[in-house]
Amino acid sequence: xxxxxxxxxxxxxxxxxxxxxxxxxxxxxxxxxxxxxxxxxxxxxxxxxxxxxxxxxxxxxxxxxxxxxxxxxxxxxxxxxxxxxxxxxxxxxxxxxxxxxxxxxxxxxxxxxxxxxxxxxxxxxxxxxxxxxxxxxxxxxxxxxxxxxxxxxxxxxxxxxxxxxxxxxxxxxxxxxxxxxxxxxxxxxxxxxxxxxxxxxxxxxxxxxxxxxxxxxxxxxxxxxxxxxx
Numbered sequence: 220x221x222x223x224x225x226x227x228x229x230x231x232x233x234x235x236x237x238x239x240x241x242x243x244x245x246x247x248x249x250x251x252x253x254x255x256x257x258x259x260x261x262x263x264x265x266x267x268x269x270x271x272x273x274x275x276x277x278x279x280x281x282x283x284x285x286x287x288x289x290x291x292x293x294x295x296x297x298x299x300x301x302x303x304x305x306x307x308x309x310x311x312x313x314x315x316x317x318x319x320x321x322x323x324x325x326x327x328x329x330x331x332x333x334x335x336x337x338x339x340x341x342x343x344x345x346x347x348x349x350x351x352x353x354x355x356x357x358x359x360x361x362x363x364x365x366x367x368x369x370x371x372x373x374x375x376x377x378x379x380x381x382x383x384x385x386x387x388x389x390x391x392x393x394x395x396x397x398x399x400x401x402x403x404x405x406x407x408x409x410x411x412x413x414x415x416x417x418x419x420x421x422x423x424x425x426x427x428x429x430x431x432x433x434x435x436x437x438x439x440x441x442x443x444x445x446x447x448x449x
Contacts, residue, residue, distance in 0.1 A: 258282045258437055263425050265416040276409065278425040281433045286379040292432070294355060295377070295386060299431050301330075302345045302388040309335045310397030323347045335396050338389040342366060342373040345388050369448040377432065385438070385447060387430035393423060402442055 259280050266274040283292060305327075321340045326332065327347060334340060346366060349355045358364045365376045374387040393413045399406040413422050438449055 258434070261425055263421050264418050265412040265422055267417075276412070276422065276425075278422075279429050279433070279437070280425060281384075281428065281431065281437070284379070284382065284384060284432050284434075286382060287377065287384070287432070291354070291358070294352060295349075296431065298345055298348045298355075299386065299388050299391060300427065301348055302341055303392040303427055305333050305344065306341050306388070306392055306394075307333070307335045308341075308389065308392055308395040309337055310395055310399050310403070312337050312397075339373045341389040341392070342375060345375055345386070367448065369446060372446045372448075374430075374447065383435045384432045385430055385435060386432060387447075390430040391427045393426045 259282075261278050261280045262275045263278055264273050264275045268274065320343065321334055321336055323344060327334075327344065328351065334344065336344075346359070349359065349364070355364065363378055365378065367374055367376050372389075374385060374389065377384045377386060393406070393410050395406065395410060409422070409426075413419050413426070416422060435447070435449060438444055438447060443449075
């Protein structure tokens with residue numbers, strides 16, 4: 220009888236051990252879900268004032284899209300960086316005069332190339348660089364990548380079966396010449412922070428991502444929607 224009791228106890232311990240083992244194996248799947256990337260509003264500190272208070276800029280950060288191949292995303296990101304590193308937005312060029320738009324030749328592929336211009340120049344340079352990649356050029360020809368225009372702006376878009384993403388190198392840039400005014404007046408303070416803040420690298424990085432693969436469904440504000448034809 221004693222032996223039978225021991226066998227029964229061992230049987231239930233074995234069952235409990237199996238159940239525990241199953242729970243342990245299920246955990247990694249939950250952890251993978253928790254690591255999924257999402258659009259977010261990042262708060263980037265840029266200054267601490269005399270009272271000890273920290274001031275921050277809220278900057279929208281689009282998630283890496285799940286429906287875009289990783290190698291394509293990386294190639295387009297590298298072009299975005301090349302474009303905003305080369306460009307400075309020209310606030311003095313207030314009217315969209317085509318005679319002032321820049322045309323690019325092969326020297327523009329140099330890492331030392333620089334230009335001052337408006338949104339059309341940013342978008343045109345982005346596409347100029349993009350056309351040097353056969354895979355990206357094919358996507359452009361197929362209409363997966365498009366160049367979009369509104370009455371006051373030019374940008375790039377990437378289209379998937381269910382989503383439409385904005386790639387706007389002009390609005391990813393922080394550096395400029397001239398004097399920003401009107402709705403862009405605050406860009407002067409942001410640019411100054413990008414030059415002098417203790418956190419300038421984080422500010423520049425966040426701005427460079429703000430309008431890169433931004434789903435049109437996340438665009439808010441009348442000015443943002445108007446400029447992007449939404």
